[in-house]
Amino acid sequence: MAVAEVEKAGKASRGGDAGASTGALSGAVGWLPRKYGEGKAFLAEVRSELKKVTWPSRAEVYSTTLVVIGTSIFFGFYLWGLDLVFSRVLSFVVKR
Numbered sequence: 001m002a003v004a005e006v007e008k009a010g011k012a013s014r015g016g017d018a019g020a021s022t023g024a025l026s027g028a029v030g031w032l033p034r035k036y037g038e039g040k041a042f043l044a045e046v047r048s049e050l051k052k053v054t055w056p057s058r059a060e061v062y063s064t065t066l067v068v069i070g071t072s073i074f075f076g077f078y079l080w081g082l083d084l085v086f087s088r089v090l091s092f093v094v095k096r
Contacts, residue, residue: 056064
């Protein structure tokens, strides 16, 4: 996609409005094939990048999921306890 952007920038800097009516017509006619080509190139790049990914095994996903769940439960109770302590302290300060 970067190549298409560089080409667009080059065209913009070269030409102003010279032949704007014919350029607009050819641009409108060529829009769909150009977008189709860009989309096809994008999907090819995505496919090649996904081949480079190192996917985790089922055991790794299971163990890290347990770590995330355990950590969430721990910090949930920790923050709940802090909330109780601070609310009691604040209510004691306000009643004075």
